[in-house]
Amino acid sequence: MNAKRADKIATGVIYAISGIVALILIAMLAFILIRGVPNLSWHFLTSPARAFEAGGGIGIQLFNSFYLLILAMIISFPIALGAAIYLNEYSKKGKFTTVVRTAIEILSSLPSVVVGLFGFLIFVVQFHLGFSILSGAIALTFFNLPLLTRSIETSLAQIPNLQREAGSALGLSRWETVIHIILPAAVPSIVTGVVLSAGRVFGEAAALIYTAGQSAPALNFADWNPFNISSPLNPMRPAETLAVHIWKINSEGIMPDANAVSAGASAVLIIVVLLFNLSARKIGAQLYKKLTSA
Amino acid sequence: MTDIKQKNILETRDVKLWYGQKEALHGINLNFPEKGITALIGPSGSGKSTYIRAINRMHDLEDNVTVTGSFDFKGTDIYAPTTDTVDLRKRIGMVFQQPNPFPFSIYENVIFGLKLAGVKDKAELDEAVEKSLKQASIWEEVKDDLHKSALGLSGGQQQRVSLARVLATAPELLLLDEPTSALDPVSSHNIEETLLNLRDDYAMIIVTHSMSQASRISDRTAFFLNGDLIEVDSTKHIFLNPQSQETQDYVSGRFG
Numbered sequence: 001m002n003a004k005r006a007d008k009i010a011t012g013v014i015y016a017i018s019g020i021v022a023l024i025l026i027a028m029l030a031f032i033l034i035r036g037v038p039n040l041s042w043h044f045l046t047s048p049a050r051a052f053e054a055g056g057g058i059g060i061q062l063f064n065s066f067y068l069l070i071l072a073m074i075i076s077f078p079i080a081l082g083a084a085i086y087l088n089e090y091s092k093k094g095k096f097t098t099v100v101r102t103a104i105e106i107l108s109s110l111p112s113v114v115v116g117l118f119g120f121l122i123f124v125v126q127f128h129l130g131f132s133i134l135s136g137a138i139a140l141t142f143f144n145l146p147l148l149t150r151s152i153e154t155s156l157a158q159i160p161n162l163q164r165e166a167g168s169a170l171g172l173s174r175w176e177t178v179i180h181i182i183l184p185a186a187v188p189s190i191v192t193g194v195v196l197s198a199g200r201v202f203g204e205a206a207a208l209i210y211t212a213g214q215s216a217p218a219l220n221f222a223d224w225n226p227f228n229i230s231s232p233l234n235p236m237r238p239a240e241t242l243a244v245h246i247w248k249i250n251s252e253g254i255m256p257d258a259n260a261v262s263a264g265a266s267a268v269l270i271i272v273v274l275l276f277n278l279s280a281r282k283i284g285a286q287l288y289k290k291l292t293s294a
Numbered sequence: 295m296t297d298i299k300q301k302n303i304l305e306t307r308d309v310k311l312w313y314g315q316k317e318a319l320h321g322i323n324l325n326f327p328e329k330g331i332t333a334l335i336g337p338s339g340s341g342k343s344t345y346i347r348a349i350n351r352m353h354d355l356e357d358n359v360t361v362t363g364s365f366d367f368k369g370t371d372i373y374a375p376t377t378d379t380v381d382l383r384k385r386i387g388m389v390f391q392q393p394n395p396f397p398f399s400i401y402e403n404v405i406f407g408l409k410l411a412g413v414k415d416k417a418e419l420d421e422a423v424e425k426s427l428k429q430a431s432i433w434e435e436v437k438d439d440l441h442k443s444a445l446g447l448s449g450g451q452q453q454r455v456s457l458a459r460v461l462a463t464a465p466e467l468l469l470l471d472e473p474t475s476a477l478d479p480v481s482s483h484n485i486e487e488t489l490l491n492l493r494d495d496y497a498m499i500i501v502t503h504s505m506s507q508a509s510r511i512s513d514r515t516a517f518f519l520n521g522d523l524i525e526v527d528s529t530k531h532i533f534l535n536p537q538s539q540e541t542q543d544y545v546s547g548r549f550g
Contacts, residue, residue: 092357162394166456168355170407170463171384180410185397291397
C-alpha cells in the first residue's frame with residue numbers, strides 16, 4: 001500500500017470516528033428534545049409538582065436549581081479565584097504547592113455521590129443544617145471548586161509572561177500586576193469558565209440528593225424575606241432541584257403522567273445546560289472585545 | 295564624545311550572576327554616563343541581556359538566580375535589602391524585545407504608571423499622554439485613536455506605545471532589551487529615530503544583535519563574550535580600532 005492511499009484511509013477513519021462522537025451527542029439531544037418539548041408549556045414551567053395526580057409542573061424545582069446554582073457560585077468563585085491566583089501567580093515549587101495541587105486533583109476525581117454523602121454526614125447531620133439549600137450549596141461547592149479553580153488557573157496561565165514583566169518593569173508589585181493587568185486581561189476567559197462550570201453544576205444530582213433533599217415544599221413567591229420558611233430565598237429550606245426531580249420521578253414517581261413530566265423536565269434541563277454552554281464563549285468573546293477596545 | 299567628563303548615572307562593579315550553580319556573568323565592571331546611549335553587543339549567550347536585566351532586578355521574578363557585586367545607581371545601592379524594587383523600577387524603565395502593551399486602550403496604556411502613582415487630574419494625564427507619545431514619535435499616528443485598543447496597532451506602533459508608557463513615568467535610566475529585533479526594518483528605523491531624539495535627555499542602555507544598529511545610534515559600545523566584558527569604549531573606537539582581537543573578530547563579522 002502506498003503512502004498516499006494509507007493517508008486517505010487514515011483520513012477517512014478519523015473523520016468517521018469524529019462523526020460518531022458528534023452523532024452520539026446529536027442522537028441523545030434529539031431523543032430528549034423530541035420526547036420532552038411537546039410536554040412543555042408555561043403552566044408546566046411555572047406550577048408546582050404534583051405527587052399523585054397528573055398536570056404537575058416543575059416551577060419550584062426550576063427555581064431551586066437556579067437559586068442553588070447562584071449560592072454555590074457565590075461561595076465557590078472567590079475561593080477558586082484565590083486558589084487559582086495563588087497557584088498561577090505566587091506559588092513556587094515546593095511541598096505546599098504540591099499538596100494543594102494534589103488535593104485539587106483528588107477532589108476533582110471524587111465521585112459526586114461521595115461528595116453528597118460526605119455533605120450529608122457533615123453538614124446535614126453533624127452541623128444540624130438539615131436537608132437545606134445551604135447544605136446543597138456547600139456540597140456543590142466541593143464538587144465545583146476543583147474544576148473552577150483549574151479553569152481559572154488556565155485562564156491566568158494564558159496571559160503571556162510579557163505582561164507580568166511589563167507590569168513589574170513599570171514598578172508594579174506582584175499584587176498590583178495581578179489586580180490591574182492579569183485579572184482584567186483574563187476576565188473574558190474566566191467568565192467563559194464560570195458559565196461552563198455553571199452548566200455542570202446545574203445538572204448535578206447525586207451530590208444534592210442527600211444534602212438539598214428530595215422534597216420541594218410549597219413556596220410563597222410573594223414572600224421574599226429569607227427568614228420565612230415559605231420564602232423562596234430561605235436557604236434553610238429543603239430544595240429538590242430539577243436534576244434530582246428527574247431522578248426521583250424515574251425511581252419512585254407515582255403520578256399518572258410521570259413519563260411526560262420526566263421527559264419535559266429532562267428537556268428543560270438539557271436546554272438550560274445547552275444555553276449555558278453555547279452562551280459561555282459568546283459572552284467571553286464579547287467581553288474581550290468590550291474590554292480591549294474602549 | 296565628551297562622556298569621559300560626564301558624571302556616571304550607574305556604576306557596576308564585579309557583577310557576577312549564577313543560574314543555579316552555573317556562573318553566567320564572571321565579574322563585570324561597567325559604568326554608564328548620565329546622558330547618551332550605550333550599546334551592549336555580543337553573540338547569543340554572551341550575557342548582555344542577563345546583565346541588563348540585573349540592573350532593574352528583573353531576575354528577582356525568577357527562582358534560583360543569584361546576583362553579587364555592587365550596583366551604584368546615583369547613590370542608591372540597587373541590591374541593598376532596603377531598596378524598594380517597585381520604586382527602583384519606576385526610576386529605571388525597561389522596554390522589552392516583544393512589544394507588550396496591556397490589553398487596554400492606548401490612552402490607558404500610557405497613563406498606567408501615573409494612575410498607579412495616584413495621579414488623577416484629567417488635564418495632567420492628558421498632557422502626559424500627549425508628551426510621552428510625542429517623545430516616542432507615535433503621537434501623529436494615534437492621536438485620533440487614543441481610546442482604541444493598543445492591541446490593534448502594528449508591532450512597531452505597539453513597541454513605541456510600550457516606550458511611551460515607560461517614558462510617561464519619567465524614568466532616569468532607560469533599559470532597552472533588543473527593542474527592535476522583533477520588528478520589521480521600517481518599524482526598527484522608526485524606533486531608532488525615536489531613541490536618537492531621546493539621547494540628549496536620557497541615559498539609555500540598549501542590548502542589540504545588530505552591529506549596524508549599535509554603530510548608528512550608540513555613543514559607547516560594550517562587547518560581551520561568554521559572560522565577560524571584553525571591551526568598552528566609544529562606539530567609533532570599538533568598530534574602527536578595537537583593542538582586543540576578539541572584539542575585532544566580532545565586529546568584522548568573523549563569528550557570532
